[in-house]
Amino acid sequence: MSAAESAPEARRALDPIWLGRGIALVAGVLLVLYPMLSDNLYYQNMIILSLVFAIAASGLSIITGLAGYVSLSQGAFVGLGGYTVGVLATHHPDTNVWLWMPVAGVTAGLVALILGFVAMRASGPSFVIITVAFLFLVQVIAINWRSVSGGTEGLSLPIPTWDADIANWPFYYSLVGILALQLLLTWWIRRTKLGTGLVAIRDDETKAATLGINLPVEKMIAFIASSVLVGVGGGVYGYYLTFIDPRGMFNILLSVEAMLALLVGGKATLWGPVLGAFIVEPLNEYANNNLGGGNTRLLLFGGLLVLIVLFLPQGVLPAIESLLNWVRTRGRAGLVGARIGTGGSLASLTGRLSLVDRAAAVDPPPPLLEVKDLRKAFGGLKAVDGASLVVPEGSITGLIGPNGSGKTTLFNLIDDTIHADGGEIWLAGERIDRLSPWTRAHRGLGRTFQITRLFREMTVLENVVAAQRSFSWGQLGRIAVSGSEARAAEELLEYVGMRSFRDQKARALSFGQQKLVELAQVLMLDPKLILLDEPAGGINPVLIDRMSGMIRELNSYGKTFLIVEHNMPFVLGLCDPVHVLARGHTMASGTPDQIQKDPAVVDAYLGDDFVLEDEHERTVR
Amino acid sequence: MTEFVQALVLSLLVGGIYALVASGLTLIFGVMRVINIAHGAFLILGAFITYTVWDQLGLDPLVGVVITTPIVFALGWLIYRLLVRPIRHAPMSSTVLLTFGLALVTEGVMGLVWGNESTSIRPSYVDQSFHLGQVFLPKAQVYGGLLAVVVLGCLWLILTKTWLGRAIRAAAANPASAELVGIKVTSVAALVFGLGLAAAGAGGGITGVLYPFVPGSHYLWIARLLAIVVLGGLGSLEGAVLSALVFGVAETMTAVYISPAWATAVPYAIVFVVLLFRPQGLLGTRLRDDAVTA
Structure with a gap:
């Protein structure tokens, strides 16, 4: 205790949340200022490509990070976005290319909806297989449907007409904006009932269904939310490249790179995918330019994938976070050994549960x-x-x-x-x-x-708020981790005597404690x-x-x-x-x-x- | 009609090769619940090793399979020990990503060692054919298809007639109980991984004689193989063999009667249709996942 009292300021500074917010803010400001401060095109190009992958990886963090469905079709949505813009721009040469960007997002969303109908019937391993198959199928179509896609020769987009001094700026800033939107979307979903539902699906899909979580609808929303903005980003990417072809746009390495960015940064975190993209893409550029490209790039991506899975499955950010937490909480007793509370009275829950008087039975x-x-x-x-x-x-x-x-x-x-x-x-x-x-x-x-x-990976409180007593679109968007939902869950936890454990991970509890939490979880359904x-x-x-x-x-x-x-x-x-x-x-x-x-x-x-x-x-x- | 008979016989011969390679993939899944995305890469590796054996030693490539197969087997055994075993309890998505990484590394290594140009193995009989009435059957296809059936038969005998085979099936059915009756599951798993990859390696040696290949050919192969095992039902050996034959016919017929360009789309279309209408595949059964596992 004495150590904690002597340096509370230092401890707060080490709080991962505030440290992370500080760093994110500084990085964001630098990102916005960079093109104004430097006209180094090499680095601008590197940042633009990193932004594309940051958008792809951040989108991926919804379906893969939250819902636990490994998708290797993320590159296909980049490619679909690029092709939508490419095809429309070549067929309507007089229209401003930027107008097609929203169409790219709609295309990606629609395709995700259709693919989702097939893919969401499958669980775990089959889902990965479907996403890979989908990617290759789109590529084959792009190669063979020559009248629209131009086949293997690809499509050339109109050359940008704006001032050469700011050549990259429109691409750069629109990608920054799309990334900001994607992060906002990801952040928001993580805080809603939808988000807790997705994590529940990741941890135990069968159990999630018994708690009222509508599996196909929530997975479908996650899949679409993972792809719409990625499609827009893909459109900007295609325009930036000014030349697109099936081998490049539907290359599975794009999907791999998005997946790598997600894994390196930390798949269940908000900022991890962005950090990962800004690590992986520069490495990719370096391998391409200085190490001979081609095969070296394969060795780099493949090797990195193997190493991450084996040695850093959580990713960089969670590793740093747990290190900081360890420093902060060193020397304090764990809470899991604490006594179970004496329990609250049901009377306090009358607002939450529909309780009836048995005398009238x-x-x-x-x-x-x-x-x-x-x-x-x-x-x-x-x-x-x-x-x-x-x-x-x-x-x-x-x-x-x-x-x-x-x-x-x-x-x-x-x-x-x-x-x-x-x-x-x-x-x-x-x-x-x-x-x-x-x-x-x-x-x-x-x-x-x-x-x-x-x-197991959720806290006690999150376990209880995960239950969804009815289905409505409005409810999915309700904030789960604070507000009325969280208060209701706390009351139930109080009733079963587990309130003081609310922030513990469920896996850390004893069997008896888990039984009590599971009862509170079911009561949340008001069955x-x-x-x-x-x-x-x-x-x-x-x-x-x-x-x-x-x-x-x-x-x-x-x-x-x-x-x-x-x-x-x-x-x-x-x-x-x-x-x-x-x-x-x-x-x-x-x-x-x-x-x-x-x-x-x-x-x-x-x-x-x-x-x-x-x-x-x-x-x- | 003659064209149809010829296409049918050839597609069944190709189907035999698919059956061999897909058996390895489905066997690995059945025993350790690992979807080996690197399977196609090891098939191409088998083709390159066979090429070197043929090129350097002057050995007939189909005989060279005797050398290729043990090499790939040893590699598979080693990979299981070093890479797969440490994460055998991790979620399936981890092993998918790991083997995907392995596929990329293998592709890169093959590119560095053998180059990215199209390679083909051309023994003396490669341009000769058997004539049965009006039906032409290229000798390489016939020899290759028959060899695949023989190797597949050997695999079948190992699985059904030997102690190892019984241990493998026990480990697949219930790893914990298999341990209790004295089967060292991780050792069995290492052998299975070796055997599975060896099947891919042998298949690679055979297809190397039939078609030219580059390191990047493994994508087409893994797509094809996944379609086959999904169609047959993940983990089902009989299903894999049956669907490999179905698949060989579907692919060849598309190439002959529609267009070779669209034949490459067949595997992906099959994956979609199967998973939409019969997610457990032709012969697969839905797993009972409610049983208490704690």
């Missing part, structure tokens, strides 16, 4: 969830084979059964983590088995996982029905009591639960009714007492010697 309660004859087979194995059950509204319903009886698979079918082969699922009177996981979440279904699936997969599994007895206390409290305010659990005192003390699953179908349903006395259940699951250890405790609790 109908008797007998209508079914909230109804599963009819649900089936799923993995090859020959029938994991769920005609399961049917009812969860009455306002109940805490239990689901028990031997290992492998299909409990978790049933959960997965209910929230569409995996797709059912047949059967019906009804939620609150509406059939939901043909709906996507995110729509099911929007209709009031929340679910936790047996092995917690938090987004009607909460599916809990082994809420008491693998956590300590005190926490188990806390967990059952919270379930009761939430239930008393109208939340319905369906709980899978092996801890019999926990289930039988909490749940009514209880369903027993065996070999994929429901073999018994009833009150806890009926279930305990059912000879078939005793035989299949509980065992002859099963006695509930503390009958008394159950009734008291």
Whole structure:
């Protein structure tokens, strides 16, 4: 502590955020002033090319950095922009070339939309393959569609007509402007619900879908946001070159260079791609001019790619940042070992959750969830084979059964983590088995996982704000990391006792802590029905009591639960009714007492010697 | 009709070569979930090594495959040990970028060693043909196609009849359990990477006799190979072989009946159509990804 008190000023100066902002400001000013201070065309050219790649890499940081989809088609959008301007300018020689720049952006955006329809059906590896295939396909088209593209001979654009003294200025400053716009767009997306949704997709796509995140729409927006301004930048680039051909404009090395810039700088950072571009492009120029070009350039790019992946996967900026953080926080105790808070009261959440008074409940309660004859087979194995059950509204319903009886698979079918082969699922009177996981979440279904699936690279707070309780375009643009969304998340974290951990990365938490955060995450959806997969599994007895206390409290305010659990005192003390699953179908349903006395259940699951250890405790609790 | 029969036979022979090379790629994916973007580069490397063997030693290039294949195998083994193994637990995108980098480095090295001019391997029989009625079959195509089938057969025997083959399939199905029953998964993976690249190297030796090549030819090859394994279903060996034949026919027919220029677009079009309508490929199955992995 003494060290911290003696030099608070120095520590603040080392705060990566302020240091970074300072450096970015200085660099920005220098960038704007440079052409006025120096008319060295060699360096102006180098900066112009670096700007093109900075735009491409910054765009790429949305789809690849945030959403985690590695795209090698970024160069194609540069090329498409260039060709749009090139083709239009040669067909309309009397029109001012600059007027075509927005058209280049529209073209890039439209192509991204169409490509996205194909590409977004694929995950991980297939997506990379599609983007490469797309790049080559566009190149083949540009070579063969001679009447429009001029084929391999390429196109010559009109020579600029402005004063030779400022020859490069229009290119230079329009690229600076486009880069500024792209950075603004990237910065804004990172702060919105859309941004947290994209990072959630990167960390765990299946889980993201269960939190109401509309996967295809959000990925599509990310893909388009990654390409529109890149297309405009490509248009300026093509005009600057005044000559474009398929081999140059659709060279895969353009994509590689954009990817390298992103990786070198730090793919999940705002400024990293810009820094990376201003490192990689000058290196490229140097290799071209001083080291013989061609093969040396390949060795440089290839070697750099290999080295970065192996030794600096995070990139330069995150490495510097973690170094500074280490210096700043040296000697302070980590927070993850701290005690879990005592929890807040539900009363404080009434503004956030739609809580109801149970006194007004109908008797007998209508079914909230109804599963009819649900089936799923993995090859020959029938994991769920005609399961049917009812969860009455306002109940805490239990689901028990031997290992492998299909409990978790049933959960997965209910929230569409995996797709059912047949059967019906009804939620609150509406059939939901043909709906996507995110729509099911929007209709009031929340679910936790047996092995917690938090987004490991997000903070606790970000994990909770990632949930999207409905879909609207306006909501996607809402700021997630501060304001009302963040306040709501903090209240929920307070309720589960995890508020003091809000800025910790989820991966640093213990298993029990993760279970609590996952509960807060699901509550953020304000679901009607909460599916809990082994809420008491693998956590300590005190926490188990806390967990059952919270379930009761939430239930008393109208939340319905369906709980899978092996801890019999926990289930039988909490749940009514209880369903027993065996070999994929429901073999018994009833009150806890009926279930305990059912000879078939005793035989299949509980065992002859099963006695509930503390009958008394159950009734008291 | 004669033209069609001739095109069909030739395209099946070419398909056999594709099958060999694509098997290597899909095998590597099946065992270690790595999409080896450098596969095409190692095919071209195989072609250049075969060229040197033929040029310097005067050995028949198709016999030279006996020398080429072990060299590429050793290289693959070494690359796995040095580069792939350290990041084997990283996300798949890391290995994609790593092998992409490797492809560029290999292309650059080949350019420096052998030059960027078009190279061709021309044994004495390269301009001779077999005549079956009115059908002309170039000898090089026939020999090359048959050799590819033989090498593919050897690979098949290794995978199905040997202890190594069983270990490879066990490691592919469940690495953790394979470790438990005494299979050293990283050693197996290194051998698989070697075998996979060796298939590419052997295929390169054969295609080097059929078509001229430059270091940059590897882009066309990797596009073709990815299209084949995507069509067959990533990781499926049978799928790769089947779709290689389908692909060989589609490509040749496009070249014969539409135009050679558009034949190069076939692989990309196939990738799009397949992933749009059947993302798991012809014989691939969707992986079960909900099972608990912790």
